[in-house]
Amino acid sequence: MRGRQAIRHWRLLRLVHDCRYMTIAKLAKELSVSTKTIRRDLAILEQAGFPLYLSEHTGYDRFLRMNTDWFLQGGHSVRANGYR
Numbered sequence: 001m002r003g004r005q006a007i008r009h010w011r012l013l014r015l016v017h018d019c020r021y022m023t024i025a026k027l028a029k030e031l032s033v034s035t036k037t038i039r040r041d042l043a044i045l046e047q048a049g050f051p052l053y054l055s056e057h058t059g060y061d062r063f064l065r066m067n068t069d070w071f072l073q074g075g076h077s078v079r080a081n082g083y084r
Helices: 002-018 024-031 035-047
Strands: 052-056 062-066
Touching: 002 024, 002 035, 002 052, 002 062, 035 062
Parallel strands: none
Antiparallel strands: 052 062
8 A cells, every 4th residue: 555655646746746737636637546635645745845835827726836856857866955
């Protein structure tokens, strides 16, 4: 169970990072889980320190965003504070 959850969390992070207009509903569909599961996963990831946030788009859905410096950049792992 934990292995599947960890894989889902990683996929969720990559989807949010890679897609400019990712919503909770889109994540749920892409990962074949409920929106409730996505919200629970997001809470877990935020508590773990991943820089996730919601971005409002003038009158439309709220889109999930993630600071880009948490993934590999130029072949080097860079943390949010800028240190390698």
